[in-house]
Amino acid sequence: MKVIVDLCVVPMGVGVSVSKYVAQCQQILEAAGLKINLHAYGTNIEGEWDTVFTAIRRCHTVIHDMGAPRITTTIRLGTRTDREQSMEDKVDSVKAKINR
Amino acid sequence: MKVIVDLCVVPMGVGVSVSKYVAQCQQILEAAGLKINLHAYGTNIEGEWDTVFTAIRRCHTVIHDMGAPRITTTIRLGTRTDREQSMEDKVDSVKAKINR
Amino acid sequence: MKVIVDLCVVPMGVGVSVSKYVAQCQQILEAAGLKINLHAYGTNIEGEWDTVFTAIRRCHTVIHDMGAPRITTTIRLGTRTDREQSMEDKVDSVKAKINR
Amino acid sequence: MKVIVDLCVVPMGVGVSVSKYVAQCQQILEAAGLKINLHAYGTNIEGEWDTVFTAIRRCHTVIHDMGAPRITTTIRLGTRTDREQSMEDKVDSVKAKINR
Numbered sequence: 214m215k216v217i218v219d220l221c222v223v224p225m226g227v228g229v230s231v232s233k234y235v236a237q238c239q240q241i242l243e244a245a246g247l248k249i250n251l252h253a254y255g256t257n258i259e260g261e262w263d264t265v266f267t268a269i270r271r272c273h274t275v276i277h278d279m280g281a282p283r284i285t286t287t288i289r290l291g292t293r294t295d296r297e298q299s300m301e302d303k304v305d306s307v308k309a310k311i312n313r
Numbered sequence: 314m315k316v317i318v319d320l321c322v323v324p325m326g327v328g329v330s331v332s333k334y335v336a337q338c339q340q341i342l343e344a345a346g347l348k349i350n351l352h353a354y355g356t357n358i359e360g361e362w363d364t365v366f367t368a369i370r371r372c373h374t375v376i377h378d379m380g381a382p383r384i385t386t387t388i389r390l391g392t393r394t395d396r397e398q399s400m401e402d403k404v405d406s407v408k409a410k411i412n413r
Numbered sequence: 414m415k416v417i418v419d420l421c422v423v424p425m426g427v428g429v430s431v432s433k434y435v436a437q438c439q440q441i442l443e444a445a446g447l448k449i450n451l452h453a454y455g456t457n458i459e460g461e462w463d464t465v466f467t468a469i470r471r472c473h474t475v476i477h478d479m480g481a482p483r484i485t486t487t488i489r490l491g492t493r494t495d496r497e498q499s500m501e502d503k504v505d506s507v508k509a510k511i512n513r
Numbered sequence: 514m515k516v517i518v519d520l521c522v523v524p525m526g527v528g529v530s531v532s533k534y535v536a537q538c539q540q541i542l543e544a545a546g547l548k549i550n551l552h553a554y555g556t557n558i559e560g561e562w563d564t565v566f567t568a569i570r571r572c573h574t575v576i577h578d579m580g581a582p583r584i585t586t587t588i589r590l591g592t593r594t595d596r597e598q599s600m601e602d603k604v605d606s607v608k609a610k611i612n613r
Contacts, residue, residue, distance in 0.1 A: 219554035254519035319454035329526035354419035
């Protein structure tokens with residue numbers, strides 16, 4: 214099953230700056246061969262369900278290993294059976310409907 | 314790895330009432346042996362990472378099979394390595410700090 | 414406009430335990446006269462849009478004043494025009510459809 | 514209070530394609546003078562708390578007026594008092610820490 218995910222990982226107990234943990238996460242997702250797009254409040258991910266969630270689990274494992282005792286993550290997750298749709302398709306579909 | 318999850322599954326393209334899909338989801342989570350607690354905007358789940366995400370994947374598969382062409386789901390997901398904490402512990406911990 | 418909200422406030426930069434901040438939040442929401450229900454990964458809130466978001470803003474202000482330099486919050490938020498629905502109605506509607 | 518928000522609005526009961534509603538939302542946010550960035554699973558928004566939430570409320574009102582009887586929205590929302598940080602700063606901060 215193909216999924217489009219939006220992932221936001223928040224390490225807790227490591228102070229106010231968490232960018233190094235998020236950067237590590239990006240590299241894990243890329244190493245898993247996933248299509249990703251970083252934005253200001255998360256990362257879009259496109260791929261097969263099991264590949265995506267195995268990679269997210271690895272993000273948690275590695276961030277704990279880096280010293281974060283607690284992680285709270287939020288995920289949006291979409292699947293559809295009516296048609297194929299990529300991350301770019303989703304953005305293009307909205308942009309095409311904005312009246313200029 | 315143990316996780317506490319908050320899950321909210323939203324079937325799209327099936328009209329305004331989605332409770333029968335959410336009820337189906339509850340039964341899938343229970344059948345997986347997970348500890349769950351339904352609230353007004355989602356379901357708390359406690360269990361092992363793989364058991365939880367296999368069950369959530371099954372929710373998507375079954376809801377699609379029930380006729381929903383599209384599903385958008387949101388998940389909050391917490392892991393910690395500093396100590397064991399159950400769903401009840403989390404609620405109790407807050408309640409103990411409310412000044413009456 | 415009436416809303417049902419699910420709120421999860423995460424103070425950052427204050428260590429691993431955040432329950433005293435969440436407890437403070439509960440008291441702010443109650444003091445605003447809102448109907449609330451605490452669960453293991455957030456708080457259900459029912460009320461008028463402006464009352465709810467004024468209270469959530471106050472939660473951020475007070476938690477910063479308590480010493481948290483950064484807060485990341487997640488909100489689910491539902492409105493409907495087809496009919497009145499309370500938090501209890503939502504839970505009952507799902508429970509009525511679970512086959513026992 | 515300045516906020517960075519990630520907004521995902523999901524109209525329900527209007528079929529499977531919701532891009533025209535999201536496009537309408539984009540225009541409301543822009544008309545409010547907010548800095549926004551559309552991605553594949555939501556929209557980043559930067560602005561003053563009240564301006565942002567007044568615009569989000571207007572999105573709900575307008576989408577209901579367009580015929581959607583029900584809307585479920587998810588929001589991530591960050592505030593900080595330790596320093597100024599823009600949406601670009603957040604992305605740059607992560608990218609600077611990715612080892613190439």
